[in-house]
Amino acid sequence: MENKLIVSLSPHVHSGDSIQRNMYGVLIALIPALLVSFFVFGLGAIIVTLTSVAACLFFEWAITKYILKRDGNTLWDGSAAITGILLAFNLPSNLPVWIVIIGALVAIGIGKMTFGGLGCNPFNPALIGRVFLLISFPVQMTSWPQAGQWGAYLDAETGATPLALMKQAIKSGDPSVLNDLPSSLLLLIGFPENCQAGAGCLGEICALALLLGLAYMLWKKIISWHIPISILATVFVFSGLMHLANPVYASPVQHLLTGGLMLGAIFMATDYVTSPMSHKGMLVYGVCIGFLTVVIRTFGAYPEGMSFAILIMNAFTPLINTYCKPKRYGEVAKK
């Protein structure tokens, strides 16, 4: 044959979408929250974030090359960098470098590469890393630096987080404790300086920056609205009912704006690999996460329940995929 025509099956065109485009899209969406965390926690935030990202990239590269012995390297597909940033977002800014590196090793090594790398992990790697650190280093992982200490790292002054106050209110049965919470506006824009309960981990300090990221990801069609909106709506409704029943429980707006809720709902629960495939499944997943989060926050031993709720629902994702099928053509009711 003199011609060299390529013969392949249809479709012969592609949308141009790629793993990189989606992963870098998420990284872009993380930029506002990243900038705010640098601004609020200063030096410590920069050290923790850089360590976490560099360690995640290193472990991804080293494990692919020396343990899995694969030719292609997934270093630059963006997924390890996202894990690094999300892990850092879940840590206090005064965490020593060596603990951050252990977290990154657990996140990438155990959370992701043990299962075969990108696309194969059942649980969100960044959350595996965070929960591992939380259980192994409970003291370091629960002393939160106060916002607004520019040059501080290991010596940063720590304070109470809004969620700790909310827990205290429930334990003491005294709703007036909640008056010490920063105002909702401050929680939204993320500069709770000079407040009693203005501490927190890197990424959860400014709800507005996280919402900007959500808007960007929805606009670029990187994620669909189903998971974040169902989580936020469930938390709002469920905590609202509790608040109405007994004012010792914090108001729904305070629940929405504090802790890792926005971070989890927007960036952690929406992780492609570990969330359900159909829209119906995504709604079930989101509602369950929202419900579990409020339950853990109000009745559990830990002040924050987001990480546990997401990890629990990650485990249910295969089950959700089995039972929540997309609406098939031909099953729509006649109008």
Added chain:
Amino acid sequence: MKTFRIGGVHPAANKLSAGKAIEPLALPRQAVFPLSQHIGAPATPLVKKGDTVKVGTRIAEAGGFVSAPIFSSVSGKVNKIDSVIDASGYRKPAIYIDVEGDEWEPDIDRSTTLLKTCDLSPEEIVSRIKEAGIVGMGGACFPTHVKLSPPAGCKATCVIINGVECEPYLTADHRLMLEKPDEILVGICILMKAAKVNRAYIAIENNKPDAIRLLSEKAKAYAGIEVIPLQVKYPQGGEKQLIDAVIRRQVPAPPALPIHVGAIVQNVGTVFAIYEAVQKHKPLFERIVTVTGKSLKTPSNFLTRLGTPMSQLIEAAGGMPEDTGKVIGGGPMMGKALMSTDIPICKGSSGVLLMNEHEARRATPQPCIRCAKCVSVCPMGLEPYLLATCSAHGDWDRVEHEQIMSCIECGSCQFTCPSHRPILDNIRLGKGKVGAIIRARNTKK
């Protein structure tokens, strides 16, 4: 504005030849007619080597009810009855005719006068359509008379005319609507009469505003015909998607047919062929073919005699570009990549698309990141990632249970996959296997 309700994608339109009027293509030196140009039994030859034929002479007879006769598009002598590699890539029996002059069968009306009145009964119309060898000209090539003979107990309520042309690049139907609107409208009236309905919808995507305007204006003179502009979304030209978009009904899972929700869908090209067959006694032997591609000199729309080799169309459009990497029969989403340009134009050939070396290559597949984009774009509401994985693992029971046979092979999943995975390749594998299993089970019963 209306559109179908489940899934869909937006490939770049690239309608390069939309502004180019239809030109008749010169006669080929030799015309080749494969005997299977339609879904169903192959036609049986009526001529033998050395026979003289005219334009419009019947050269092969329908091989069954679901089949269609074939007519010569040229005058000349039968050279041989042999085989040819057609767009499917398989060798199929075919009739070769050497062209001499251009002598037409005398009863074909070659004038351009519009004949509006049709006094035939519905049965007579269906029989004329059957005898003219008309098949669905959008690409599926389903014999038209079969669609017009509904099974007992089913009754059509409307006909839907498919002027969507959702495949990128192709403009054959668009040009036809612009240049032959009166003939199409008379054809629709005939079709409505044959189907015994009094409603017809002409569905056109709103990236063809000129066609929507022209046909809406002209349709005012005809009772019961309405133009429905649709949002641009692929695969709106799929029969099931179009029915959902236009009349908001969904055809139940196979073996149910569109007629079960009261709809008969016909392509505009088919409607034009019906007009010519019924009013002008002209059987189906020529069609409009778009020849297009980014590197091609003059992307064009040609009125082409069936049996013409594709190479001749490419020559007429400025010749094969140096950088050609792939030649596609049809559009880029569902067309077939061809192994040679000697393949003849058949009844279902809507276009010839040349892709350059760069466009023709697929990217390397990456691991599935379970982003669920394939699930949200599937117009049949299936889970392409699951069907592809289970097919690759040979789990035929599972894929059958997950309704693999409902897949219309539109390619939206593979088009959208960020990991460039060969999703549809694997689903086709599974469909083939499951189809064979179902057939074996049915014969055992």
